[in-house]
Amino acid sequence: MIEKNAVRHSYDEIADTYATQRSENSPDTELLAQFLDTLSEPTRILDAGCGPGIPVLPRISAVTTAIGVDVSREQLRLAEENAPDALLLQSDMTDLPFDDGVFDAVIACWSLIHIPMDDHQAVIDEFARVLRPHGRLLVCEGTDEWIGDNPDWLESGVAMQWNIAGASATRAQLHNAGFIISNSWGVPEPLGSESDSDENDDLPWTFFAARLDT
Numbered sequence: 001m002i003e004k005n006a007v008r009h010s011y012d013e014i015a016d017t018y019a020t021q022r023s024e025n026s027p028d029t030e031l032l033a034q035f036l037d038t039l040s041e042p043t044r045i046l047d048a049g050c051g052p053g054i055p056v057l058p059r060i061s062a063v064t065t066a067i068g069v070d071v072s073r074e075q076l077r078l079a080e081e082n083a084p085d086a087l088l089l090q091s092d093m094t095d096l097p098f099d100d101g102v103f104d105a106v107i108a109c110w111s112l113i114h115i116p117m118d119d120h121q122a123v124i125d126e127f128a129r130v131l132r133p134h135g136r137l138l139v140c141e142g143t144d145e146w147i148g149d150n151p152d153w154l155e156s157g158v159a160m161q162w163n164i165a166g167a168s169a170t171r172a173q174l175h176n177a178g179f180i181i182s183n184s185w186g187v188p189e190p191l192g193s194e195s196d197s198d199e200n201d202d203l204p205w206t207f208f209a210a211r212l213d214t
Helices: 004-013 015-021 028-037 056-061 073-082 117-130 167-176
Strands: 044-048 065-070 087-090 103-108 131-142 146-153 158-164 179-187 205-212
Touching (some): 004 073, 028 103, 028 179, 028 205, 056 065, 056 073, 065 073, 073 087, 103 117, 117 167, 131 167
Parallel strands (some): 044 065, 065 087, 103 131
Antiparallel strands (some): 146 158
16 A cells, blocks of 8 residues: 655655656657647646646646646645746645636646555546536556555655556546546556566556546
């Protein structure tokens, strides 16, 4: 089981290293652009687990009101530098500090995977709660279920933990929360592979675009 405080402290410690690894060329950048193109004149978008802000917050700040939440103060410090026009809040995704139905879209890239497995459905339910009727969601998960840690993530000397539900479980959780999945894509490892997998291996991450069916 993930220790939330441990993940938060790790992201505080690794903030600068992680930010240098994230880039405008990461595999979610093109998917983000495609997702934004499907939105009709959005007025407010939430980046849930925004990290250092890139690549999501600057892109959505250019088209609408952008709000980012993250548990890590250091990640939010960097997000403030990278996306000065965004509103940023420190928050746990299991209890978002927003009223019901206030967002046109929620984007959650590489954040659900650090939530304790038993809380994944609660987080997706929170996304549904804060979305307006027929609101849109872009979220990623590992393609396969995996629970584990790395004591030296990104060769930083900092430990990190993951609870990855897998694509099949995430599909069910989205359905349970009232979402209709409109598209899904497999993507490669965004920060460089930590295994000796070859180029023919299945893509390790799955992105889902979904619409709230209310």
